[in-house]
Amino acid sequence: MDFPRTFCRTLLALALMSGGYSQAAGTAHIITSLKPIELMVRAVATEDTRVTTLVPANASPHTYQMRPSERKALANADLIFWIGPSMETFLERLLTGEEFHDRAVALAPKDRAAVAEHNEEHKEHEEHQKEHAAHDQRKGHSDHDAHDHGNGEDPHIWLDPAQALTMVERIHAELSQLPNADETALNRNLEEFRTGLADTEQRIQKQLSKMKSVSLFTYHDAFSQFAEHYDLEIAGVMTLSPERTPGARHLAEVQDKLTRARNPCLLTEPQFNRKWWRSITDGIDITMSTWDPLAADIPADAKGYLKFQQHLADAVTACLPAK
Numbered sequence: 001m002d003f004p005r006t007f008c009r010t011l012l013a014l015a016l017m018s019g020g021y022s023q024a025a026g027t028a029h030i031i032t033s034l035k036p037i038e039l040m041v042r043a044v045a046t047e048d049t050r051v052t053t054l055v056p057a058n059a060s061p062h063t064y065q066m067r068p069s070e071r072k073a074l075a076n077a078d079l080i081f082w083i084g085p086s087m088e089t090f091l092e093r094l095l096t097g098e099e100f101h102d103r104a105v106a107l108a109p110k111d112r113a114a115v116a117e118h119n120e121e122h123k124e125h126e127e128h129q130k131e132h133a134a135h136d137q138r139k140g141h142s143d144h145d146a147h148d149h150g151n152g153e154d155p156h157i158w159l160d161p162a163q164a165l166t167m168v169e170r171i172h173a174e175l176s177q178l179p180n181a182d183e184t185a186l187n188r189n190l191e192e193f194r195t196g197l198a199d200t201e202q203r204i205q206k207q208l209s210k211m212k213s214v215s216l217f218t219y220h221d222a223f224s225q226f227a228e229h230y231d232l233e234i235a236g237v238m239t240l241s242p243e244r245t246p247g248a249r250h251l252a253e254v255q256d257k258l259t260r261a262r263n264p265c266l267l268t269e270p271q272f273n274r275k276w277w278r279s280i281t282d283g284i285d286i287t288m289s290t291w292d293p294l295a296a297d298i299p300a301d302a303k304g305y306l307k308f309q310q311h312l313a314d315a316v317t318a319c320l321p322a323k
Contacts, residue, residue: 028178031074033082033091034061035295036158037107037167039304041081044172044189046182054091057296060271061088062242074100079174084108086155105174107167108157156293160225161201161309168193168305189302200306204313205230214319215261217254219269219277222293226312235261238277245276255280265319267291291315 029050032038038053045051055064071094074080084106085092095104157163172190176183208230215235216227220242227234236257239246246254258264258281265287266277271294281288292315295308 028078028175028181029076030175031077031080033080033088034158035298035300036293036305036308037081037083038300039295039298039308040158040164040168041171041175042300042302043168043193043305044186045175046185046189049175051300055088055294057292057294058271060242061090061294064088064090066090066094077103078178080104081171081174082106083155083157084110086110086153105170107170108155109166110153154221154224156222156225158225159223159293159312160229161197162229163225164305165194165197192302193305196303196306197309200309204309207313207317208232210320211316213263213321215264216316216319217258217261217264217266219267219272222269223267223291230313232316235264238266242272251280255284258284258286263287263319263321265289267315267319269293270296287319287321289315289318 027048027050028045030041030045030052032041032051032053034055035053035057038051041049041051054066054070055061074094080095080100080103082088082091082095082104085096086108094100095106158167168190172186175181176186211232216223216232217236217238218234219238221237221240222242223234226232236254238254239250258266264284266281266289268277268288268290270290270292291312293312295304295311298304298308298311
């Protein structure tokens with residue numbers, strides 16, 4: 001048993017279950033699915049807002065399994081922020097269900113549309129089910145299994161600062177609607193975030209302008225949002241599915257790209273095993289740098305998202321050849 005991780009998850013579950021109701025009147029209790037979303041909430045929320053995150057920063061949202069105690073804890077939240085079905089698949093059935101859909105806010109634009117469509121279909125299904133319960137129960141199960149939220153696009157939208165700003169604005173709007181919301185403080189925090197983000201972007205653009213001579217490779221397709229925003233080119237992706245080791249054919253293709261690349265650099269991720277990477281990099285002059293899309297080591301405070309962006313940029317520039 002991994003005792004430290006089990007113990008930490010137990011503490012998290014107990015903290016979540018304590019809920020916002022034990023806090024002083026007017027204190028909001030917010031649950032986020034991932035730490036980067038927590039950073040965005042803290043960027044605009046008032047200091048008395050209680051924010052907790054479900055997926056530990058050292059775990060992968062692709063494989064995470066929520067405990068029953070964490071499921072119960074969601075009932076005490078005033079708001080639940082998540083990216084949406086394209087990312088946190090383990091939350092899809094729960095947060096699009098009747099109990100939570102009015103408090104769960106999907107932040108990805110396409111996922112918001114998908115969730116809204118799901119809710120409408122769910123209502124129609126319930127009405128139809130009353131007339132033909134047995135038949136429609138089977139039909140409803142089949143429809144859900146066939147419904148495809150995946151469209152091949154990178155769902156790690158929080159890595160793109162432009163999309164992050166849109167997400168923060170949505171978070172601000174939702175927090176402003178809570179009872180006893182301090183709109184003056186929320187508005188001030190949002191403006192400070194906008195200014196800080198613009199300054200950070202400008203600094204990072206200048207920092208990353210030196211990267212044209214480096215061929216960037218990533219562990220899985222989680223970097224495109226950041227790369228596109230800052231005009232970086234991804235030369236190759238190690239695996240299309242972060243949960244599985246890629247097949248021999250794909251590995252051979254990536255190895256060939258690495259061999260022919262100019263100043264290749266592999267951006268690794270701390271959430272995934274590194275052992276098989278070594279087999280295709282042996283004998284290749286390659287730099288490795290760790291970047292963390294889940295912001296494990298970033299302080300969860302009002303400046304956290306800005307520090308997160310800088311952390312990503314620093315990981316990229318660590319790929320530059322030594323002078």
